[in-house]
Amino acid sequence: MRIVILGPAGSGKGTQGTLISKKLNIPLISIGDLVRRETKKHSTLAQKVAWYSVQGLLVPDEIIIKLLVKRLKATDCKNGFILDGFPRNLNQAIELDKLIEIDKVILIKIDNKTALSRIQGRFVCSNCGLTLSNDKNTDLKCISCGGTMIKRKDDLNENAIKTRLNIYENNIEPIISHYKNKGILFEVSGEKSKTEVFEQISQVVTE
Numbered sequence: 001m002r003i004v005i006l007g008p009a010g011s012g013k014g015t016q017g018t019l020i021s022k023k024l025n026i027p028l029i030s031i032g033d034l035v036r037r038e039t040k041k042h043s044t045l046a047q048k049v050a051w052y053s054v055q056g057l058l059v060p061d062e063i064i065i066k067l068l069v070k071r072l073k074a075t076d077c078k079n080g081f082i083l084d085g086f087p088r089n090l091n092q093a094i095e096l097d098k099l100i101e102i103d104k105v106i107l108i109k110i111d112n113k114t115a116l117s118r119i120q121g122r123f124v125c126s127n128c129g130l131t132l133s134n135d136k137n138t139d140l141k142c143i144s145c146g147g148t149m150i151k152r153k154d155d156l157n158e159n160a161i162k163t164r165l166n167i168y169e170n171n172i173e174p175i176i177s178h179y180k181n182k183g184i185l186f187e188v189s190g191e192k193s194k195t196e197v198f199e200q201i202s203q204v205v206t207e
């Protein structure tokens with residue numbers, strides 16, 4: 001099954017993506033992670049990606065898509081995958097349609113107040129970039145790769161978080177309409193516990 005998972009920062013998207021990945025035995029492809037890994041290589045593409053990162057600019061869609069095309073060709077994607085962090089805008093959604101057919105799009109909805117408090121309490125894996133809320137408060141190791149979980153500086157700045165949430169909202173609306181029109185959008189409430197959210201998603205991906 002080819003799945004796209006959408007949701008704002010703080011929606012639990014990373015955690016849920018990891019859980020679905022384990023349940024369905026298909027890879028979770030985080031675009032942020034893909035970009036970070038590419039910058040560590042020595043290819044021409046890597047140099048381009050690094051250039052944008054150094055300038056603090058968003059990596060252009062065409063480069064992201066090149067990275068994605070390469071990743072989707074890997075053998076572990078033959079039974080499906082979960083995309084996290086892509087598409088980020090309508091153009092990317094349209095480009096994705098040209099590449100491959102997506103079966104289901106899961107949208108995790110939460111209100112801005114919930115997002116804000118969760119972002120301020122979350123940790124990011126310094127190795128793979130997975131973000132987790134500190135709900136257990138004991139183990140600060142990444143559940144995906146075992147890396148060390150750290151706090152990001154921009155996760156503590158309330159205004160910066162609000163700006164990020166606004167950008168997300170503006171970009172996500174056309175993507176939501178796009179997938180609604182295709183009849184493959186499934187909304188789940190991210191306000192509940194991790195287990196309850198996962199139950200909702202499990203129903204969507206197994207029905």
Ligand SMILES: [Zn+2]
Nearest residue numbers: 125128142145
């Ligand atoms: Zn990790």
